[in-house]
Every structure is written in structure tokens, then in C-alpha cells.
Amino acid sequence: MKKLINDPEQIIDEMLDGIVAGSPDDVRRLEDTTVLVRKDAPVEGKVALISGGGSGHEPAHAGYIGKGMLDGAVSGEVFTSPTPDQVFEAIKATDSGQGVLLVIKNYSGDVMNFDMAAELAESEDIKTAQVIVRDDIAVDDPESRRGVAGTIFVHKIAGAKAEAGASLEDVQQTAQKVIDNTRTMGVALSPCIMPTSGEPGFELADDEIELGIGIHGEAGIEKRKHMTADEIATELLERLLPEMDLADSDEIAVMVNGMGATPEMELNVFNRKVQSLLAEKGVKVYDTTVGNFMTSLEMAGCSLTLLKLDDELKELLDAPSSAPAFKK
Amino acid sequence: MLIGVEETIQWLKNYNDKLSEQKDYLSQLDRAIGDGDHGINMARGFQQVADSLDDDFDDVSTVLKKTATTVMSKVGGASGPLYGTAFLKMSMACKGKEVDAGVFAEMVEAALGGIKQRGKSEEGEKTMVDVWSPVLDMLREGEFDAERLKKTAEDAMQNTEDMTATKGRASYFKERSQGNLDPGAVSSYYLFAELADVIGKGA
Numbered sequence: 001m002k003k004l005i006n007d008p009e010q011i012i013d014e015m016l017d018g019i020v021a022g023s024p025d026d027v028r029r030l031e032d033t034t035v036l037v038r039k040d041a042p043v044e045g046k047v048a049l050i051s052g053g054g055s056g057h058e059p060a061h062a063g064y065i066g067k068g069m070l071d072g073a074v075s076g077e078v079f080t081s082p083t084p085d086q087v088f089e090a091i092k093a094t095d096s097g098q099g100v101l102l103v104i105k106n107y108s109g110d111v112m113n114f115d116m117a118a119e120l121a122e123s124e125d126i127k128t129a130q131v132i133v134r135d136d137i138a139v140d141d142p143e144s145r146r147g148v149a150g151t152i153f154v155h156k157i158a159g160a161k162a163e164a165g166a167s168l169e170d171v172q173q174t175a176q177k178v179i180d181n182t183r184t185m186g187v188a189l190s191p192c193i194m195p196t197s198g199e200p201g202f203e204l205a206d207d208e209i210e211l212g213i214g215i216h217g218e219a220g221i222e223k224r225k226h227m228t229a230d231e232i233a234t235e236l237l238e239r240l241l242p243e244m245d246l247a248d249s250d251e252i253a254v255m256v257n258g259m260g261a262t263p264e265m266e267l268n269v270f271n272r273k274v275q276s277l278l279a280e281k282g283v284k285v286y287d288t289t290v291g292n293f294m295t296s297l298e299m300a301g302c303s304l305t306l307l308k309l310d311d312e313l314k315e316l317l318d319a320p321s322s323a324p325a326f327k328k
Numbered sequence: 329m330l331i332g333v334e335e336t337i338q339w340l341k342n343y344n345d346k347l348s349e350q351k352d353y354l355s356q357l358d359r360a361i362g363d364g365d366h367g368i369n370m371a372r373g374f375q376q377v378a379d380s381l382d383d384d385f386d387d388v389s390t391v392l393k394k395t396a397t398t399v400m401s402k403v404g405g406a407s408g409p410l411y412g413t414a415f416l417k418m419s420m421a422c423k424g425k426e427v428d429a430g431v432f433a434e435m436v437e438a439a440l441g442g443i444k445q446r447g448k449s450e451e452g453e454k455t456m457v458d459v460w461s462p463v464l465d466m467l468r469e470g471e472f473d474a475e476r477l478k479k480t481a482e483d484a485m486q487n488t489e490d491m492t493a494t495k496g497r498a499s500y501f502k503e504r505s506q507g508n509l510d511p512g513a514v515s516s517y518y519l520f521a522e523l524a525d526v527i528g529k530g531a
Contacts, residue, residue: 054405076404076405077365077368077369077372077404077405078365079363079364079365080365080369080404080405081404081405081406081408082404083400083401083402083403083404083408084400084401084409085400085401086401107406108406108447108495108496109404109405109406109407109408109409112406112409112410112446112447113404113408113409115409115446116400116409138500139500144499144500146500194364194365196368197352197355197364197368199359199364201359201363201364202359202364214500216363217363217364218362218363218500218501219500219501219504220500
């Protein structure tokens, strides 16, 4: 497998320096850490938002740093949660005294490491709160559901809430409302290749796809023979809609997210069917986003996220964001 | 005395060698039911542990505390907090004490409690708990025996093969997780096996 890298051991370090070199006026790196923060952090009088997780999901999470979204992002090794000391550095660098909201995806490693960071913060009297994103309906038990592309909506909406001057409790509450109303399901067409081992993250035959895949290649619901974009859109939507509890007057936001190796051309072919099915079913779409937002290295495939909106969420979704990966 | 500062350092260095040697095997086990990084993360973290143990240490507790902080900051994933917590609890349980068989049982008990609390897990969920828990039961039975420690840990590790995972990333594989050893149970078995070897050779 050919990769555009130097030393696999240096991949995270070099990526972070590259991100800063690309946006020197907007982000800075905390020295000797894997933490990127807003150039102007801590932002006076504002609740800070921190997210993070393993690397390999770019533009998540550093691409969402900006006015109106995240104050900081913590990067772990590829697909590996960052350690508590790194998260703690992000907390210290972004807290303006108003407290810090930790946006955590529901993986045992992420939950444990961020938890330990929150304990470290508590020992230094820094106020933190956390929300755990669990939007992936491929996992039956709602408590065990993984956090996937729906996390971007949490960054966007909670980030706008914080930017508007809300308290830590209010930002947390709004973030939780987004989580409660967001559902995602994904599909993989081909696996990603781990940079350190050079091996595929999981096995998938040439003529097979996997429904309900996670963003680290964790198993989904089932392997199927390859299907067309329209068939996949239909399948995902049929599983997502019953989870949404939509009333006739409800409007939703749609995110079609590429997993890394699927061209935008194909994502739009997929989106065409998603939109026509939603129209057929009388579901009103308020906002649609198509692109690569929460990837899995060079996995091919996509995920579909639906978010049920109310007036508050619509206003916050539309609010300005300067984050390079989600400009509004 | 069961182990002193020197034996503890030897144990951890041998464990690092073992992890480095079995890195690919552990990652292969993890690829089957997780995300394939267990071997790489553990080997990377414990290399740093081994490198940090050339200083002078006053007692076993300080060695284990140093190990805990290094593991927590260098391993990452779920293994970092879990092994980091285990070493921290072991360190606290032997603070100001000589490590004899009784104290060692208390250390394992504290570590197991820490692992369960941090990972919100119990016995039978196909995790490292399923090695630490039988080892604790064996240690409580009295007379310390290095060979029995190793055998108990090995059998416990083998037993995870037929279990169904309900915790961690392996749980997404549900019944498909059966028939695979739990990678965390295997790395825990190595830890006890290396300790048994260090103690066995010293006796």
C-alpha cells in the first residue's frame, strides 16, 4: 500500500505541524503535546469546547477548531484515544474560568481517558462537564452505541451556543439535546490500511460491503453482496427513520459523510436518492451537508446522519463558524 | 519477601521484552475483535516504562507508581487507563510495606477493583478482569507458588476464548467475538507469567 507519509511513527506529529502551518492565524499547537487550540484561547468570558479522539478521522477533530465551534482538539495515535495528560493540557489552555465542555465519543478508551482528565481538572479547581455522543444505531443497546459523524453536529451546535455566551450547564444541555436527536448509520465498501502495520483494519471481500460499520472498522450489522448507491441509501434510511420519532411538522438536518476514499461524486449520487426518498416520505429537510467530515483513513463508504431540529437547534446550526472543515 | 525493587524492575523489563516480541500477535488478536492496536500501544508504552526504570528507587511502591504514570501518559486507548490504574492501585497497596505473598494478594485485589471501576466491567465479560480475578482467587488461597500463578493466569486467559464480549470495542462483534482470545486477557497473562518467572528464578 502506497501512502503519502514519511516515518509512520511520526505521522501524528507531522500532521499536527502541517495543520498549524496551513492555518497559522487560527490555530496553535501546545508545545510538546498533541493538542491544537484556537489561536486566541482561552477566549475571555466563554465556555470552552474540547473534542478529540484517535487520529485517522480527519478533518475530525482539529478541523472543527474555530470561532463558533471547538476551542481545542486532542489527537491520539491512529484510532487510539489520547491520554489523560494531553486532554488535561487542552482543558488548562482553553479554560477562561467559565468551564470546559468535553465532547466524547462513546468508546471505552475515550470515555476513560477523558474521565481521568476531568478528575485531573477537578483537582486543580477547573470546572468541566461532559457529553457522550452515541449516534450509531448499528449497535442495538442505546447505551453502547458508538459516537460517529453525528459528533460534528454536536460540535457545531454546542459551539454556537457557547459562542453566544451560554453557561457551561446550558451548553451541556444543548449538546445533549443534539445527541438525543441525532442518529447515524454507515456502510463500508473497502477497509482502511493501518499506517503502522500496513495491514487492512478488517477483512472485506471484493464483492462485499459491510452495513453498520464503525469508524475504526469495527463490525457492523452484516456483510452483504455489493449493492447500488440507491439500494444502500434505501437500506440506511429504512433503518434510520424509525429511530427518529418524527412528527409531520418536524424538520431535519442531513449529513452525508464520506469515510475517506469515496469520491464526492459518489456521495452526491447517494445523496440524490436520500433526498428523493425523504421527499417521498414527506420528511422536511432544513439543511444538507455532503462531504468528508468524520473519516476512517482511506476506508471507502459513507455514513448518513439525520438530526431532528427545533427552533433553537436551527438557529445554532445556522450561526457563523470559522472552522476550516465546517465554515458557515 | 516475595519481590524487592530489583525484581520488580526486572519483571517490568521482561514484560516489555515480551510485549515487544508478541506485539504483532496481540494486534492480530485485537484485529479479530477490536481495532487492532493493542500490541502496538502496549509495546510503545512499556518501552517507555522500561526506559524510565534506570533511576534509583526506594521501594517497590515507587517503581510501580512511576510505571503507572508512564503507562497512563504513553499507552492510550483503553489499555492505558486500565493498566495505568492497575499499577497505581498496586503501588498504593504496597506503600511503606515489604511485598510478601499477603501484600501481593492485597495489591492484586486493589488493582482488580481499580480495573473494574475504571472499565465498568465485571467477571465473564471477556476482558482482562477474567485473568486478574482468578489470579486473585488463587493468591487468596495462601501459600504462594510461582508455577501455579502462571498456570492460573494461562488457564484464565484460555477461558476468554469461549466468552462473548459485552464491554469495549469487542462487544460490537457480539457472538462473533466467541472463538477469539481477548487481547487484554493475553497481555495480562504475560504480566503474571513474567512475574512468576522472575520469582521462580530468584527462589
